Amino acid sequence: MKGKWVFHEDEAEEKDLPGRKLRWLVRPDSTGTIHCSVNMVRLAKGAIVTPAHSHQNSEEVIYVIRGEGEVLLDGKVFPLREGSIAVFPKQSIHMLRNTGPYELKVICFFAPPTDTTEYTFHESVTFPGVSGT
Numbered sequence: 687m688k689g690k691w692v693f694h695e696d697e698a699e700e701k702d703l704p705g706r707k708l709r710w711l712v713r714p715d716s717t718g719t720i721h722c723s724v725n726m727v728r729l730a731k732g733a734i735v736t737p738a739h740s741h742q743n744s745e746e747v748i749y750v751i752r753g754e755g756e757v758l759l760d761g762k763v764f765p766l767r768e769g770s771i772a773v774f775p776k777q778s779i780h781m782l783r784n785t786g787p788y789e790l791k792v793i794c795f796f797a798p799p800t801d802t803t804e805y806t807f808h809e810s811v812t813f814p815g816v817s818g819t
Contacts, residue, residue, distance in 0.1 A: 690717065695726055703802070705735040705783075714799050723799035727782075729755065729790040734783040738811035744800040746774040748782070753790030757782050758813050766790075779808050783816070 690697070698709040698716075710716070712724035729735065738758065748757075754767045759780045766772065766782075774780045784790035 698726075703735075704737070705729060705733045708802075710801065711793075713801065719799060721797055721799070723796045723801065725794050725796075726751075727792050727794065729753075729782065729784040729792075731784055731787060731789065733790075734813060734816065735781050738779050738781040738808040739805040740777050740779045740808065741774070741796065741800050741804065742777055742806055743804065744796045744798055745776055746780075747795045748772045748774070748792050749795075751791040751793055753784060753788055754786035755782060755784045755790045756813070758811070763814060779811055781811070781813065783813055 695709060695711060698711050700707050700709045706727045706729050708725055708727050710725045712719055750766050750768050750770045752768055757764050757766055757772045757780060760778050
């Protein structure tokens with residue numbers, strides 16, 4: 687068995703990335719998974735995950751643990767709240783923003799596994815009506 691199979695999210699290193707704090711919770715190199723990876727992101731009030739990005743080889747499913755916000759998915763904006771799920775097909779361009787008064791906390795599932803080195807970034811894509819993203 688590779689890595690830890692049972693642990694607390696606080697045990698994963700938190701990275702400070704544009705618009706969010708990110709912890710990789712499940713990855714092939716740390717847990718030995720073959721078919722998936724999982725991360726958790728936290729967005730401060732008003733924060734936007736930038737730049738917009740896509741995953742060329744992976745599907746992504748996000749689940750909102752806490753807070754409220756919006757997701758931009760292939761040019762359309764959808765509201766999110768605690769308990770919401772969003773599915774990002776392979777190669778779909780997406781980004782997330784916190785529209786609520788508190789931190790937005792989301793868990794992201796990927797299959798097959800991926801990491802930020804495999805993201806394709808789309809610098810020209812912004813949230814409609816939001817300047818400075």
